[in-house]
Amino acid sequence: MKKFATLAFVVACLVPAGPAMAAGPSAPLDRANIDLSDTASIQRGAEYFFQYCIGCHSLEHARYNRIGQDLGLTDEQVAEKFVHTRDAAGDPTGVGELIKIAMRPDDAEEWFAQPAPDLTLTARANSPDWIYTVLRNFYLDDSRPLGVNNATFEAMGMPHVLWELQGWQKNVGEDGEIKLELVEEGKMSAEEYDEVVRDITAFMTYVAEPIRMEREAMGMYVIWFLIVFTILAYLLKKEYWRDVH
Ligand code: HEC
DSSP states (O other), X not given: OHHHHHHHHHHHHHSOOOOOOOOSOOSOOOOOOOXXXXXXXXXXXXXXXXXXXXXXXXXXXXXXXXXXXXXXXXXXXXXXXXXXXXXXXXXXXXXXSEEOOSSOHHHHHHHHSSOXXXXXXXXXXXXXXXXXXXXXXXXXXXXXXXXXXXXXSTTOOOOXXXXXXXXXXXXXXXXXXXXXXXXXXXXXXXXXXXXXXXXXXXXXXXXXXXXXXHHHHHHHHHHHHHHHHHHHHHHHHHHHHHHHO
């Protein structure tokens, strides 16, 4: 029984956590196809996040310098690439700080009816595919207060902050069906924009579970240990039984 428990523990350590179920409407999600071993993609995603999202969304369970360490950046690089906020005294936020927003939560509530949620754990609460799909599915809609709606997140209270890159889509579907078409070009092609959103999604997935990078590396050590241990145990058994036979 004890052996079984140990085995179950080892197996539990090796199996990566499955993706969380996506919340929200059951419309099909596009595949984000992120790669958590691609640190360049995660780093680009972080740069976009701190450029376009930090004005409204915090990552309150994460620190700048921990992200830097995981991505192989020095504190100076972290300060230069990521930190765009200031502390109460007006100095640039220190790299050891938790990641707070550049806007006061009260202001956010006043401007957008609801405050923008903290996004540290969003990739676990909703799947990476969901985030990837939401960020590509904004469309013009006069009936909404901000003039924009989202095909995956009905009546979303977030403006399309990446419109300059993607351009504007319109709903050309009929009978309540949603079908999006680009009506105003952005700075990027659709493929380039998908790449940007994939990078942001990769960053958000990493930030939701930084330990996953380490755990996947640790799993390999465990497997090698078990292989070497099995060989040694076998040799030892042979050695003992030689005298008996
Ligand atoms: C101008 C403020 C603002 C900016 C900038 C902004 N957001 Fe939002 N975001 C919001 C608000 C407000 C909501 C809540 C919407 C709702 O619940 O209807 C939200 C919700 C979200 C959600 C859904 C979270 C959930 O679990 O419900 C995601 C994902 C998200 N934002 C990602 C981003 C990303 C990525 C960026 C940067 C590219 C970004 N946001 C930039 C205001 C903003």
